Amino acid sequence: MEGLVPVRVVSPSLYRCKVPVSIKGSISGFAMDKRIKLFRAPSKFSIRAQQSDLKGSLSVASSSVEEKGNVLRIKEWELEMYQDELAISQGIRIRRKPPSKAPLGYSGPFELRLNNDDADSPRNILEEITWYKDEEVSRMKKLNPLEVLKKAVEDAPPTRDFVGALRMAYQRTGFPGLIAEVKKASPSRGILKENFDPVEIAQAYEKGGAACLSVLTDQKYFKGGFENLEAIRSAGVKCPLLCKEFVVDPWQIYYARTKGADAVLLIAAILTDLEITYLLGICKKLGLATLVEVHDEREMGRVLGIEGIELVGINNRSLETFEVDISNTKKLLEGEHGRQIREKNMIVVGESGLFTPDDIAYVQAAGVKAVLVGESIVKQSDPEKGIAGLFGKNISHT
Numbered sequence: 001m002e003g004l005v006p007v008r009v010v011s012p013s014l015y016r017c018k019v020p021v022s023i024k025g026s027i028s029g030f031a032m033d034k035r036i037k038l039f040r041a042p043s044k045f046s047i048r049a050q051q052s053d054l055k056g057s058l059s060v061a062s063s064s065v066e067e068k069g070n071v072l073r074i075k076e077w078e079l080e081m082y083q084d085e086l087a088i089s090q091g092i093r094i095r096r097k098p099p100s101k102a103p104l105g106y107s108g109p110f111e112l113r114l115n116n117d118d119a120d121s122p123r124n125i126l127e128e129i130t131w132y133k134d135e136e137v138s139r140m141k142k143l144n145p146l147e148v149l150k151k152a153v154e155d156a157p158p159t160r161d162f163v164g165a166l167r168m169a170y171q172r173t174g175f176p177g178l179i180a181e182v183k184k185a186s187p188s189r190g191i192l193k194e195n196f197d198p199v200e201i202a203q204a205y206e207k208g209g210a211a212c213l214s215v216l217t218d219q220k221y222f223k224g225g226f227e228n229l230e231a232i233r234s235a236g237v238k239c240p241l242l243c244k245e246f247v248v249d250p251w252q253i254y255y256a257r258t259k260g261a262d263a264v265l266l267i268a269a270i271l272t273d274l275e276i277t278y279l280l281g282i283c284k285k286l287g288l289a290t291l292v293e294v295h296d297e298r299e300m301g302r303v304l305g306i307e308g309i310e311l312v313g314i315n316n317r318s319l320e321t322f323e324v325d326i327s328n329t330k331k332l333l334e335g336e337h338g339r340q341i342r343e344k345n346m347i348v349v350g351e352s353g354l355f356t357p358d359d360i361a362y363v364q365a366a367g368v369k370a371v372l373v374g375e376s377i378v379k380q381s382d383p384e385k386g387i388a389g390l391f392g393k394n395i396s397h398t
C-alpha cells in the first residue's frame, strides 16, 4: 500500500504502525516516512487517507511505552530527533547519521526527506565524510578510551598560541598571517603530491614564513593522519598546529590535544550552535584555539551569535558541491556581519582557492587578517619558495 496520509497529533504515547505507508504531515514539528515502523504519537491519533484509491488499511496498535528495554531506545531516539530538529531549524542540511542507523529507524526531519527516496545514501561529500566519521570515532574510541586520553592530556606539554602567532605575523609582514596546510590529497583534487613527506613540508613552510600550520588528520578522504600531527610536533616545528578534522564528537578534541594540536577546526555546516558552544568550552579547557568555519551568510550569522569565538574561517569552497569562489570571503564580510566582526576584534581567515598575490590582496582588502592555503603551496617542488610566490614577496623571518 502506498499513499499520502496526513497525520494529526494531540498528545504523546507510542504507537506501532504495522504497514508500510508514506505519511506526509507534521507531528509536533516532526514527521515520518514509510521506513518508520515505530514512532511517537499522541494518544489521539488520526490518520486520513488523502487519495481515494488508497487500498488496504492502516493498523495502528497501541504498544506500551513502559515496555522494558524500549525505554532507553526511545530516549535515544528522542535525543537524536531533537538534535536533528535543532539542526534543521538552524539551516543545517547535513544529516549526522544515515537514517537506517538512527535508533528505531527515525530518519531525520521531514524537510530533509522530501523527494528523497534514497535516504540512506549520503547526499554530498560532506555528509558522506560525516557519516564515516561517526563510525571511525566509535572504533577509535574503543582503542583509546576518553578516560585514558584525559590522563594523557594532564601530562601533555602546554599548547602554543595559535591566534597570537597569526596576529604577530600580520604585524610583522603586513600580509595576512599564513596557515600553511600539510595536505596530501583531497576529494575534490585527488592526490596533490605523490612523494609526500609531512615533516619535510612542515619544515619548509616554517622556513618560508608560515605563522601556523594546518595538518589534515583525516585518512580516508585526505590521506592524512594523526601520526603526521604527532611527527611534525616532535620534529621540533615551532609553528602552532591546527588539527584539520571533521569534529563530530568531543573525544576527537581530546585525541587531537594528545597528538600535539594547538588548535582544532569546527565546521558550522555540520554542528549546531549548542554543539559549537559545547566543543568550544572543551577546547578552552584544554588550552586549544578554535577555528570555526563558515561558508554562507546563515552560518556566519549563527557563529556571530556564539560567545567566545576568536577565529572565524570563511571557506571559499563549498564542502557540499566543491565549488570554489574567492568572492565568497568578500561577500560574507560586507554589511552588518563585517561590522560585528570588526567590533568584536575577531580574526577572519580566508580559506581555500588562493593561488596568487592578487588573490591574497583581494581577500586582504575584504578584511581577512589570516589565510589558510593548501593546494597552491603544497604542490610546489619547493614549498618554501611556493610561499614567496603566493605573496609575491619573501615573508620569511630572515
Ligand SMILES: O=P(O)(O)OC[C@@H](O)[C@@H](O)c1c[nH]c2ccccc12
Binding pocket: 181, 183, 244, 245, 293, 315, 351, 352, 353, 354, 372, 373, 374, 375, 376
Ligand atoms: O587547498 P586549498 O584550496 O588552498 O584549501 C585549503 C583549505 O582551505 C581546505 O583544505 C579546507 C578548508 N576547510 C576544510 C575543511 C575540511 C577539509 C579541508 C578544508
